[in-house]
Amino acid sequence: MRTAIPSAIVSSALIEAGRWIDAQGWCPATGGNFSARLSDDQALVTASGRHKGRLTDEDLLTVDLDGQPLESKLKPSAETLLHTRLYQLNSAIGAVLHTHSVASTVLSRLERDDWLTLCGYEMQKSLSGNQSHEATIQLAVFDNTQDMQALAEQLALRWQQAPLNWGFLVRGHGLYAWGHDVNEARRHLEGLEFLFACELEMRRLRP
Numbered sequence: 001m002r003t004a005i006p007s008a009i010v011s012s013a014l015i016e017a018g019r020w021i022d023a024q025g026w027c028p029a030t031g032g033n034f035s036a037r038l039s040d041d042q043a044l045v046t047a048s049g050r051h052k053g054r055l056t057d058e059d060l061l062t063v064d065l066d067g068q069p070l071e072s073k074l075k076p077s078a079e080t081l082l083h084t085r086l087y088q089l090n091s092a093i094g095a096v097l098h099t100h101s102v103a104s105t106v107l108s109r110l111e112r113d114d115w116l117t118l119c120g121y122e123m124q125k126s127l128s129g130n131q132s133h134e135a136t137i138q139l140a141v142f143d144n145t146q147d148m149q150a151l152a153e154q155l156a157l158r159w160q161q162a163p164l165n166w167g168f169l170v171r172g173h174g175l176y177a178w179g180h181d182v183n184e185a186r187r188h189l190e191g192l193e194f195l196f197a198c199e200l201e202m203r204r205l206r207p
């Protein structure tokens, strides 16, 4: 059983993450959504349609792990079900950051396989559990759909084969990265974005 985290602490961590992500150019327009776990059965999530670089406390609401708002008139992110499914799938996940960078959008379209395979990059060590550039790591790639319930089911099915680590890509859409808390999710996001930029460059130079 997890000790509940005060909503104000979680909220300021997400607002600050949004400013940083926006400064990197990874959440243009109203793209992206963020969440953090508050307890075993609740999470704080961004409201739909807000600019994620200019969030305030009024842009965040509490949902249960079925994605239903609790005592709020705000509309949760259109992609809330992916966040809450991740919290259901792994009780150690404490924060989820979804971004729309150019690198994740383009690379996920170039990759035709269900997995993006990366090897040989020192930055792989920014991803928890990796000690060497020599490891081969794989990130799941899902086809994009507007049906979040269906995408959440696909995520759960893929997870059944083997639990996913660090994040996944949605083709032509962007990246979902997670961690034990907002800080670890930020590190995974930053490491993955660096790896995507390198991989794109490698594919450009050595098609």
Ligand SMILES: CSCCC(=O)C(=O)COP(=O)(O)O
Pocket: 029, 030, 031, 032, 033, 046, 047, 048, 049, 050, 076, 077, 078, 079, 098
């Ligand atoms: C212009 S972004 C399209 C929707 C999307 O993919 C996204 O990440 C933002 O949706 P939200 O409902 O969370 O604002």
Ligand SMILES: [Zn+2]
Pocket: 031, 032, 033, 079, 098, 099, 100, 173, 174
């Ligand atoms: Zn999105």
